[in-house]
Amino acid sequence: MNLLLTPPFAFLAYIPLVLVLLGFGRLLAGPANASAAKTSVYGSGEASPTFEAAPGYQPFFLIALFFAVVHLATLVLSIGRLPAPAVVYLGGLLVALVALILG
Secondary structure (H helix, E strand, O other), X not given: OHHHHOHHHHHXXXXXXXXXXXHHHHHHHOOOOOOXXXXXXXXXXXXXXXXXXXXXXXXXXXXXXXXXXXXXXHHHHOOOOOOHHHHHHHHHHHHHHHHHHHO
């Protein structure tokens, strides 16, 4: 019984099951007839927009960098006591945050 529960045996047992389901699904689907309606984009009856939908990753990277700097500053502040190098490091993080905010 333990052999049936091993991942390699289960994987080998599911391969024929998946192939049978795939063949049954192809029988139910019927023949494929290519047409313009099947290859066009469906937009609820409206024409597709011609402008770029996503502006890119530039705003995301700016926000991600801002939160990364804030988290680093939080980690440095959470060490308990502030040695001299940590104060210098926090000053650099503060300058980086100001530069990010001002763009």
